[in-house]
Amino acid sequence: MISVRYLQLARQLSDAINSGQYPVGSLLPTEHELSEMYQVSRHTVRAAIARLQEQGLVSRKKRVGTRVESVTGHKGYSQALASVADLAHLAQTQEREVREVEQFVADIARAQRFGLQPGGKYFRVSSVRVDSEHPGEPMCWTDVYSPDEYAAVIPLAKARKGELIAAIIEAEFGQIITTIEQRVEAVLLTDVLAETLNSPAGEPALQITRVYRNQDAGMMAVSVTVHPRERFTLVMQMARDKG
Incomplete structure (x- = not known):
């Protein structure tokens, strides 16, 4: 199920951030690259990144990408809504x-x-x-x-x-x-x-x-x-x- 896959991917990316593979200030691979790397759909990648956003680990900006903001998440949800x-x-x-x-x-x-x-x-x-x-x-x-x-x-x-x-x-x-x-x-x-x-x-x-x-x-x-x-x-x- 998509809910299971996106949570698994979110945990993998979170572990990669915590281990220093993606340091604070760096950009995660693109949606297409992550889809290829983990053999999942881009929909699953988007849901996983949204999960990392909710935890305060990353931020997203158009024409910039997904930026690592922290190695430790916070409890609860923080959601940017623009559309x-x-x-x-x-x-x-x-x-x-x-x-x-x-x-x-x-x-x-x-x-x-x-x-x-x-x-x-x-x-x-x-x-x-x-x-x-x-x-x-x-x-x-x-x-x-x-x-x-x-x-x-x-x-x-x-x-x-x-x-x-x-x-x-x-x-x-x-x-x-x-x-x-x-x-x-x-x-x-x-x-x-x-x-x-x-x-x-x-x-x-x-x-x-x-x-x-x-x-x-x-x-x-x-x-x-x-x-x-x-x-x-x-x-x-x-x-x-x-x-």
Whole structure:
């Protein structure tokens, strides 16, 4: 399975970094070279490098490559997100465990909270995301809300554990994710979430709300994700406009 291969490759590259084969400041071989060296797909190489990024061992820049930043990783996840592809790739490095599914008609309170249409038909898929190396420390809890017209993705969300639900909708319904509106805020872990995520209740957490819109600006999905503070760091890069 891809999840096993990418973790194995990530460990091999991590060992190579720790041994000094790739010193801090040096560049790892290209994706193509690593694919040839370890006889794996480039998809597996990308997932393995994403794992090293999450551990703080490497950084990636376009037209530069993958640079070794440290020989010791950190606990938790640090993820740089600059595009829809980055977000979809992040999902591939973890697995979704669906815990609850609900189909409902949006009342006024729910519609206002999540940007839904009052009286509209929707479904909710609630899940935790876990990493095989830390099964006792789920990375997050996510509630995904989507119009009922896309309800056929519910069983697919259970089967395709490494894909964003919005990406599954995109593929199955011929949609294109053109924009993602993102809001990040600090919250406190409720008793229920604390128990589910195996983290102390009342502790600070990071809540990320994302609205996925298609080419017609229609809402495809809304996700609300809560991360315990020590398990995820969101990194965003801003650059001055040229000209």
